[in-house]
Amino acid sequence: MAEKRYKKLKTAAELQQLMQWHYASARYLRLGRPLAWVTSGAPVEILRAMQIAVLYPENYTALCGARHLASSLCQVAEAHGYSQDLCSYARTDLGSAFDPAHAPMQGLPKPDLLIACNNICGTVVKWYEALAGYYHVPLFVLDTPFVHDQLQDSTLYYVVAQLEELIRFIERATGHRLDKARLSKIAHVSNETTRVWGEIRALCKARPSPLNAPDLFVNMAPIVVLRGANSALRFYRHLQAEVEQRVRLKVGAIPEEKHRLLWDNIAIWHHLYRFYNLFVDHGACFVVDTYTGGWAHAVPEGEPLPGIAQAYTSIFLNQSLQYRVEWMASLIREYGVDGFVMHCNRSCKPYSLGQYAVRRAVMERTGVPGLVIESDQCDARTYAEEPIRTRIQAFIETLEART
Amino acid sequence: MTVASRSSAAGRCYLGVDIGSLAVKAVLLDAEEHILSRAVAPAGYGGQEAAARLVAQVLSEAHAEKALARTVVTGYGRSLFRNADEEMSEISCHARGAFRVCPEVRTVIDIGGQDSKVIRVDARGRVMDFAMNDKCAAGTGRFLEVMAAALGVPVADFGALALQSQHPVAISSTCTVFAESEAISHMASGAERQDVAAGLHRAIASRILGLAAHVGLLAEVVVSGGVALNAGLVAALTELSGLHLTVPSDPQVVGALGAALFALHGGRR
Numbered sequence: 001m002a003e004k005r006y007k008k009l010k011t012a013a014e015l016q017q018l019m020q021w022h023y024a025s026a027r028y029l030r031l032g033r034p035l036a037w038v039t040s041g042a043p044v045e046i047l048r049a050m051q052i053a054v055l056y057p058e059n060y061t062a063l064c065g066a067r068h069l070a071s072s073l074c075q076v077a078e079a080h081g082y083s084q085d086l087c088s089y090a091r092t093d094l095g096s097a098f099d100p101a102h103a104p105m106q107g108l109p110k111p112d113l114l115i116a117c118n119n120i121c122g123t124v125v126k127w128y129e130a131l132a133g134y135y136h137v138p139l140f141v142l143d144t145p146f147v148h149d150q151l152q153d154s155t156l157y158y159v160v161a162q163l164e165e166l167i168r169f170i171e172r173a174t175g176h177r178l179d180k181a182r183l184s185k186i187a188h189v190s191n192e193t194t195r196v197w198g199e200i201r202a203l204c205k206a207r208p209s210p211l212n213a214p215d216l217f218v219n220m221a222p223i224v225v226l227r228g229a230n231s232a233l234r235f236y237r238h239l240q241a242e243v244e245q246r247v248r249l250k251v252g253a254i255p256e257e258k259h260r261l262l263w264d265n266i267a268i269w270h271h272l273y274r275f276y277n278l279f280v281d282h283g284a285c286f287v288v289d290t291y292t293g294g295w296a297h298a299v300p301e302g303e304p305l306p307g308i309a310q311a312y313t314s315i316f317l318n319q320s321l322q323y324r325v326e327w328m329a330s331l332i333r334e335y336g337v338d339g340f341v342m343h344c345n346r347s348c349k350p351y352s353l354g355q356y357a358v359r360r361a362v363m364e365r366t367g368v369p370g371l372v373i374e375s376d377q378c379d380a381r382t383y384a385e386e387p388i389r390t391r392i393q394a395f396i397e398t399l400e401a402r403t
Numbered sequence: 404m405t406v407a408s409r410s411s412a413a414g415r416c417y418l419g420v421d422i423g424s425l426a427v428k429a430v431l432l433d434a435e436e437h438i439l440s441r442a443v444a445p446a447g448y449g450g451q452e453a454a455a456r457l458v459a460q461v462l463s464e465a466h467a468e469k470a471l472a473r474t475v476v477t478g479y480g481r482s483l484f485r486n487a488d489e490e491m492s493e494i495s496c497h498a499r500g501a502f503r504v505c506p507e508v509r510t511v512i513d514i515g516g517q518d519s520k521v522i523r524v525d526a527r528g529r530v531m532d533f534a535m536n537d538k539c540a541a542g543t544g545r546f547l548e549v550m551a552a553a554l555g556v557p558v559a560d561f562g563a564l565a566l567q568s569q570h571p572v573a574i575s576s577t578c579t580v581f582a583e584s585e586a587i588s589h590m591a592s593g594a595e596r597q598d599v600a601a602g603l604h605r606a607i608a609s610r611i612l613g614l615a616a617h618v619g620l621l622a623e624v625v626v627s628g629g630v631a632l633n634a635g636l637v638a639a640l641t642e643l644s645g646l647h648l649t650v651p652s653d654p655q656v657v658g659a660l661g662a663a664l665f666a667l668h669g670g671r672r
Contacts, residue, residue, distance in 0.1 A: 036668070356617055372617075374537040386479065387518065387537060394494035394533060401495070401529045 005280045006273065007253060011239045018235050029110045030109055034174040037131065040224050041119040041315055042142065044330035045190050045299065046167060048228045049183035050176045054226045055108050060250050061092035063268030064104055073103060088378035089126040090402040097134060105202050111136055113173045115166070117142040119318040121350045140169045144313040147323075151314050159309035176280040183304050191298045196236040197223045198296040203243045204287045204336050208252025209260065210243045213286030214276050215253060217267040220292040226329065227295070258283030259399055260336055264290045264330065264358075265343035265351050267394045270380035277342075278379040278389055282396040288335040290316065290328065321354045327362040332366045339369050339399050346376040369402075371395040415472040416465065418460060419662030420487065421496065422450040422480030425516030425544055428659040429457045431465050432667055435575055436503070439465035442657050446516075450480040458486065470635075475666040477658055490664055493658055494522055498662030500527030501625040504651045512611060512640070513657050513658070514630035516544040521615040526572070532615040539578070542610035544630045546579050548601045553583050553595055560667040561600060562635030568601030575606075582606060602633065608639035615644075625649045627657035 009015075026035060029220075033053045038044060040058045042168055047054050048272075064070040065088070074088055081100055082091055099339035102106030114137060132139035142162050145155050167178050193382030204211050216367065217240060226232035246252075261279065263286040268275045293313055295307055300307040316324060332340065345352045359370040371391060376382035414434050420429040427446050431439045441463040447453045454476075460467045468540040476487035484490070493513070497505060499512040511522040519542045523532040536542050551561040565571075572589045576582045582603065584611070590597045624646055630636060631654035640650050651657060 369532060372534075384537075387484075387535070389491055390479070390494075391535060394492035395528070397492055397495045398530045398533070 005254060005277050006212075006214070007251065009219075009239070009242055010240055012218075014235055014238060015221070018231060019225070021231075022225055023055075023060075023105060026053050027105075035109060035178070036113045036115055036247060037108070037111040037128075038378045039111070039117050039120060039124045041317075042115045042117045043163065043166070043312050045183060045186045045228045045304070046163065046178070047115070047170070047310060048186045049180075050167070050174070050178050052174065052176065054225070057093040057112070058089050059107065059221055059225050060096070060104075060108055060198070061089040061378055062267070062269045064092050064096065066103055066272055068270060068380065069102075070270060070378040071380045073099070076102070080274065085128070085346075086356060087121070087349075088233055088376055089347065090123055092378050093127070094130060094134075097131065111137055113137055114139040115142065115171070115248060116140070117144060117312060119144040119312055119315050121317070121348070124312055128188075138169070138173050142166060142316055143310075147314055147319045149320065151310065152381050156306060156309050159313050161303050163305050163309060166196050177269045178303070178395070184389075186228040186305065187299050187304050189230060189233055191301075193223060193227060193233045194234055194296055194298045196233065196240055200236065200243055201288065201293065201296060203236050203247050204221045205259075206247040206250075207336070207356060208250065208254070208257035209287035210246035210251065210253055210275060211287075212253040212280070213263045213267070213289050214272050216286075216289055216292045217269075217272065220295060223292075223295040227386050232392075252285070254280045254281045254283070254285045259338050259396065260285060260287045262286065262288050262331055262335065262337045262340040263343070264289075264328065264340060264355075265345045266291055266348055266377040268343060268375050268383070269378055271383055271385075275383075275388070277395075278392050282392070284339075284396060287337065287342070288331050290324070290331070293331075320362075321358055325358055328358070328362045329365045332362070332368055337368060339371065339395065341371045341373060341395075344372050344374045345378065346374070346382050348377060369395070369398055415464075416467040416470045417472055417663050417667035418458065418461070418474040418486065419659040419664070420454055420474065420476045420478075421493070421656070421659035421662060421665055422454050422476065422478040422484060423451075423516050423629075423658075424479050425548075426655065427457050427478075427480070428656045429454070429461045430469060430656050430659040430663045431442045431565075432660075432663045434667065436667065438590070438660070439467060440646070441659070442599065443652065443655050447478070450478075450539070451481070451483055451610060454484060455481065455486075468574045473666040473669070475662040477662045484509030491662060492531055494520060494535075496661030496665065497627055498522045498528060498530045498653065498661065499522045499664050500657035500659070501627055501651070502659065503650050503660060503664055505623060506624050507623040508625045508649070510615070510618070510624045512615065512624060513627045513628040514542070514544060514611065514626070515628045519611055519614065519628075519630075520541050521611070521618050521620075523618045523621065532618045534614050536610075536614060538549045541579055541582070542607050542614065543629070546582070546607055547603075547630065547633065547636070549579055549583055550600075553586050554590070554600060556596070556600065562604065562633035562637075564597050565600040565604040566638060567598040568595070570598050571601035571605055572598050574602040585653065601639075603641040604633075605637045605643065608636060608643050611640065612644055620644060620646060622646055623649055625651065625655045627651060627655075629655045631655075
């Protein structure tokens with residue numbers, strides 16, 4: 001391909017430095033702070049307020065996927081008896097724990113405690129139990145009941161009570177106390193960061209869109225792993241300025257934007273650019289996605305614990321299919337989307353289950369066609385490019401026949 | 404579909420080539436959408452050589468070597484084929500071809516060598532939605548080939564054998580590998596060959612109808628692709644769906660016909 005299909009962001013170097021610092025400081029610069037491994041939906045503001053260093057195996061394993069090392073680490077976990085049907089984040093993480101010599105950065109530094117929140121899936125509970133057994137460290141499971149319709153007060157009380165228990169658990173495990181003023185301050189930074197991230201996403205309503213899905217996926221890392229940290233807020237303000245400039249100058253993320261698409265589900269990390277370039281070849285840009293929107297929900301102002309309980313219980317993966325249909329339909333309207341693509345992700349059951357029902361409902365609601373692509377977030381063994389290429393071509397032909 | 408008089412190639416000609424995993428197909432049209440010639444051959448290794456020979460054959464049969472105006476290629480070998488003006492997906496081409504042979508069509512079931520697809524089309528023949536099998540031989544021509552071999556029956560006679568069955572066995576697995584071992588265990592326990600054959604045909608039909616459920620199965624339903632020549636499978640699909648199915652007289656070249664129509668009319672019509 002003669003023409004470069006991606007316009008690299010100027011902030012890319014800053015992002016890389018930020019993430020390198022994140023991983024290096026967790027290993028070398030903890031200054032006596034205990035280390036927690038947490039799930040992507042864990043209430044990290046509390047941990048930060050208690051001076052606990054945090055690492056996210058999900059982010060680390062996505063990185064393994066992008067570096068084409070996840071499948072071999074999955075095989076390590078499979079050799080230890082873990083099923084190939086288990087989430088590839090879990091398999092990659094366990095594989096890197098069992099065989100750190102063959103993992104990026106020699107695996108993650110050993111945790112002192114583990115915190116899993118089941119708002120994203122049930123797998124994390126068993127995955128973290130396996131880690132707790134392997135490392136002999138304490139585990140806290142935060143249970144956020146599924147939101148079938150409206151978030152109930154009883155659910156909120158239940159989650160708040162567990163957050164109080166989580167604080168006592170961390171105090172017992174580490175001797176660190178919660179500083180409530182610090183918690184409020186961190187929740188505020190977290191909200192600011194979330195707001196800026198939401199605004200960056202919203203800038204993609206412009207035509208042409210200043211960002212494509214891989215830009216969003218790569219740039220979401222700090223909102224996940226550094227939420228509540230000033231460094232993340234600073235980075236997103238720089239990114240926002242650059243994206244605003246692209247919009248002002250009408251600079252698109254791809255050379256020629258002919259079709260505007262919505263992406264649903266976790267990224268295909270092992271073929272990130274290669275896969276999305278199959279769309280770029282047809283002038284199709286993903287202007288919005290549901291995945292990185294999962295971290296654009298703020299903690300409500302006021303008392304921190306009820307706000308945190310509400311924010312973490314109502315993330316979209318913990319809500320009904322109806323909610324997801326309505327959310328996707330509204331994104332399709334707001335971003336002027338012509339078609340949507342759903343990644344039927346072998347790893348992520350809660351995200352992928354019900355996808356065909358969501359697809360049908362969104363198509364009926366919006367009149368916009370949807371395509372399902374089968375693959376996996378991390379395990380490249382599931383990726384078959386030729387059938388995928390055919391589906392993409394047929395889908396684009398379908399879009400073009402409508403106009 | 405009728406083949407027009409072969410001397411009518413004086414005007415411009417339009418070629419559609421469909422390079423599939425098991426067979427290559429070519430259809431040559433005149434400007435009035437009449438079929439000047441058509442041909443089918445085994446794909447062989449990669450399909451490109453077979454496709455080049457087939458193109459030479461259809462052009463020579465119609466004496467149209469100098470009249471070729473435009474070529475559209477489709478099928479798995481499409482991106483490697485050098486002598487086309489445009490490549491299009493099988494989905495669009497099968498829909499276009501099926502709409503030409505049956506304008507009432509709303510659903511196309513195309514069962515090819517390595518994939519099967521169900522396509523919903525609107526009243527103008529445009530693709531509205533589609534579903535394809537993914538990374539799995541169940542519900543494809545390959546499945547039938549493997550099973551025919553397991554039963555020691557030529558694949559061409561496999562469907563007819565299934566039609567003789569009074570008591571089809573139950574094949575629960577749709578995985579080609581597991582279904583083969585299930586078939587073998589039925590044979591080992593003394594089941595009649597035609598009953599095993601019928602069970603296998605029902606398994607593949609149910610798999611295809613499962614795929615169809617993703618896009619909905621609206622009448623008229625046209626079955627295209629080489630597997631449509633298998634009467635046993637069409638009977639199983641009819642029985643399990645309860646719908647009347649239309650099988651074109653030359654189902655194998657529907658995709659190539661669609662490609663030729665795109666060559667003739669251009670654009671995405």
